[in-house]
Amino acid sequence: MRIAVVSDGRGGGRLRALGSATEAGGSLWRVGDLAGAIADYEEHTGGRARWVWASTEEFYPALMGHSLRISRCHDVALVESLLLAYHGRFGEPRSLGAAWARLHGREAPPDPQQRAGEGAEPPPALFEPDLSTLPPDVDRLTALIEVHADQQRRIAELPHPSRFALLCAVESAGALAAVEMAHAGVPWRADVHDAVLSEQLGPRPSGGTRPRVLADLAERISAEFGREVNPDSPAQLLKAFAGIGHPVESTRSWALERVDHAVVPLLLRYKELSRLHAANGWAWLDTWVSHGRFRPDYVVGGVVSGRWATRGGGALQIPKVVRRAVVADPDWTLVAADAGQLEPRILAAVSGDTALAAAAGTDDMYAPLAESFGGDRQRAKIAMLSAMYGQTGGDAAPLLRTMRRVYPRAMAYVDDAARAGEEGRLVRSWLGRTCPPPSRMWRRIVFGDAAPAEGGAETAPAADPRDGERQARSRGRFTRNFVIQATAAEWALVFMAAVRRHLTGLDTAHGVPQLVFFQHDELVLHVPRAIADSSVECLRAAADEARTLLFGATPVRFPLDIAVVECYADA
DNA sequence: TTTGGAAGCCAC
DNA sequence: AAACGTGGCTTCCAAA
Structure with missing residues (x-):
């Protein structure tokens, strides 16, 4: 059951049930307490409703503010983004207003830009102001229903509609989880963080001066x-190194490591500590941690491959050093689950390479791979x-020859993706997430396309003929990796959606288990200690479900490394 | 004074 | 050992 919902900006709103046959004729409610109405309906349907709304980011934080947690949604903006990309229109405006405008042959308004959330904010009591970019005279609910119906039709027309529908569902579920994680926050001990900093850098300096250890090193x-x-x-x-007779081409750590001079260890130590101080020092702690929680502001689908970004x-x-500060509340515990060797397993599954799939049926797939590399696991991994x-440089070339011989279909899969990229074509993940098309600049350099006529600057600067080759290869590496990384990202989304659903079945007598952190192939839960074991069961069941939903009957396994720990640093 | 690219290092 | 993909973030530094 799908229900379209819009807010009136004053705590109320309108809802309409979307029946399969009578899309326009479903019952309409106008309510003064939108959160209350949604809560009632969630309970009434046992979480089987799918809320159709313009944008989860815009809608869900307010519901979280009412301690309401919803099960499923269809995020029109995220789905629009996926559909646009599928048809080579990556990055075009995706908000409800833009989708509606395109549907009516109008020019799509640009998306409103998201404010950069500065630190931990309280959840808004009311719904966000309307960010849909619809014209003011257009009825929001009607437009929403229209765009949703159009999206459903566009999905149905795709070659693999059920795969793409799954992608839309888990992208939307991810959006829900992202809001929930921002709301729950990562349990963070500011005192432990401060102790780590003091131990490494010396006591906290006053007024923006260098900490003592850094100042000493600099001197x-x-x-x-x-x-x-x-x-x-x-x-x-660079000048200083030249001055002491040790010229270096860069000041990167690995370049400095080759220089035999007493200043080098001091400098390496300085870089390490300075990084800690600048990126995750006291200023970060003041800005991002409050009331014992770090609240990341995730951007779902913020990376082209479908990985999340953060704002x-x-x-x-x-x-790693700072993770010591991530400590479970008393009587609670962290459950950290990491999908080991996710990307090579994904390659095994999508390519249908039977030899690689057999290797991926084991807990450590590099072990069987190593047999092809003289028993050298490390070389197998690099290959x-x-x-x-x-990668083609270094030792890669001979290793890749072996890979092509032993795992021909897997190599063909990524080689095909690379060729598509070099030729300027699109590639897609397993469920249909699609890479951006090459830029106009890329086409100009690689294909020699005419430069866009702009202010008479028609003549391009004379390009090195090798630039074309270099740019083509670079895009080939991108698309080669895209098909794997994007599919790995969707495995993780399917997994997370399943975990989220399974957790609702657990006993909440000691508190409500939470997803608190997500990092590409790793998920961290914060749960009452009493249900740690059942949480682990949830994770295992969810990983199995993700495998089957995506790949059906496959010998490939996706084993989880699960750690039940007080402190994230011990995971 | 602001701004944006480059350099560098952190994560996966 | 360091020409291998996706990002974020901070600092420096030159240009506007």
């Missing part, structure tokens, strides 16, 4: 160079990653 670095050098400045460092806070780059990332 010793200058002393070694025999001149005042700001170690944060690559330009000054501020850097939730997807929490360094696998080279195949998926398009």
